[in-house]
Amino acid sequence: METIARLHLDTFELTLRDIKDVGPEQLHALSVSVGWPHRDTDWQMLLDLGQGLAAVDEIGRVVGTVMWLRYGPDFCMVCMLITLPRLQEQGAGRWLMERAHALNQGAVFGLTATKEAKRLYRALGYGHEQKILRCQGEVVSEARAPGTSIASGRVEGLVRPLLASDHDSLLRLDRAATGYDRSAALQALLTASQGYVLARNEEIVAYALCRPFGRGHVVGPVVAATEADAIAVSRPHVELHAGRFLRADTPACNTAFTNFLVASGMQIHDSVTSMGLGRAPFTPARPDGPRRIALASQAIG
Numbered sequence: 193m194e195t196i197a198r199l200h201l202d203t204f205e206l207t208l209r210d211i212k213d214v215g216p217e218q219l220h221a222l223s224v225s226v227g228w229p230h231r232d233t234d235w236q237m238l239l240d241l242g243q244g245l246a247a248v249d250e251i252g253r254v255v256g257t258v259m260w261l262r263y264g265p266d267f268c269m270v271c272m273l274i275t276l277p278r279l280q281e282q283g284a285g286r287w288l289m290e291r292a293h294a295l296n297q298g299a300v301f302g303l304t305a306t307k308e309a310k311r312l313y314r315a316l317g318y319g320h321e322q323k324i325l326r327c328q329g330e331v332v333s334e335a336r337a338p339g340t341s342i343a344s345g346r347v348e349g350l351v352r353p354l355l356a357s358d359h360d361s362l363l364r365l366d367r368a369a370t371g372y373d374r375s376a377a378l379q380a381l382l383t384a385s386q387g388y389v390l391a392r393n394e395e396i397v398a399y400a401l402c403r404p405f406g407r408g409h410v411v412g413p414v415v416a417a418t419e420a421d422a423i424a425v426s427r428p429h430v431e432l433h434a435g436r437f438l439r440a441d442t443p444a445c446n447t448a449f450t451n452f453l454v455a456s457g458m459q460i461h462d463s464v465t466s467m468g469l470g471r472a473p474f475t476p477a478r479p480d481g482p483r484r485i486a487l488a489s490q491a492i493g
């Protein structure tokens with residue numbers, strides 16, 4: 193019996209809807225289809241913080257998404273650009289990006305690009321590239337990591353758990369590190385996270401948050417002026433999660449911080465690229481001042 197047969201079914205008509213009007217389970221199914229680890233709660237945080245579009249087919253199935261978060265009046269962080277694998281390389285990704293740009297005219301755009309998406313973003317004019325390493329794995333506490341040495345240089349000051357009264361200091365540090373008022377995003381992250389701060393001369397000079405995300409927990413954002421300070425505020429999170437899955441996304445220039453993550457049991461899993469349209473997306477207020485040592489997530493930046 194002849195069993196080999198082919199049927200070409202490639203005619204799709206897509207319409208756009210407000211992403212908040214489609215079922216969250218459909219969004220989750222879409223991100224799973226491209227191998228992304230996001231949980232329902234990870235999507236929900238983005239839906240609470242931002243806006244976006246869902247491309248749906250004739251019978252209402254979500255086959256593509258794009259979202260954006262506004263930081264301040266004129267910066268737009270684009271994220272969650274996904275098209276269903278069977279639909280890829282037919283122009284849907286570019287179409288969603290162009291709609292996102294059109295709906296945010298006049299804004300400066302930034303994003304974190306996967307390898308698959310980089311060519312599309314370059315074609316749309318994005319540049320100012322910065323390599324970001326995604327480090328993840330089951331972590332070990334310092335004492336249980338035989339043959340490894342976690343950079344353990346002592347830093348001046350006191351590392352302690354974050355208090356509600358520290359929130360203004362965190363906002364100030366975040367603004368100095370990114371150039372934007374991300375208070376809404378930070379507020380949502382604070383609600384979902386545990387945090388540690390480094391206090392020096394009665395001033396908060398660094399912080400690291402950690403929250404459930406994807407397959408385990410993510411350490412981020414981490415904001416500090418030096419990698420040593422960043423390691424000091426991140427170490428308690430590593431120790432608290434010994435034996436569990438932890439992730440951190442850090443600009444590749446942070447070699448001491450990356451070494452600390454690797455010595456803690458995480459591996460460099462892959463890399464993505466921070467990109468900006470027209471200018472660098474995140475610019476610290478001072479070159480030697482606080483900067484992003486780990487991202488809140490690839491979507492949030």
Ligand SMILES: CC(C)(COP(=O)(O)OP(=O)(O)OC[C@H]1O[C@@H](n2cnc3c(N)ncnc32)[C@H](O)[C@@H]1OP(=O)(O)O)[C@@H](O)C(=O)NCCC(=O)NCCS
Nearest residue numbers: 226273274275280281282283284285286305306308309312
């Ligand atoms: C990235 C993604 C959204 C692109 O969607 P798409 O529907 O294929 O996009 P388009 O058809 O508009 O293609 C846009 C460009 O990217 C290129 N492209 C698409 N998939 C590619 C791939 N896997 N590798 C290299 N280039 C690719 C296309 O050839 C096209 O280039 P061209 O305009 O020079 O011909 C899609 O591949 C995807 O969902 N990937 C998984 C999730 C992801 O990585 N999202 C990006 C988040 S930053």
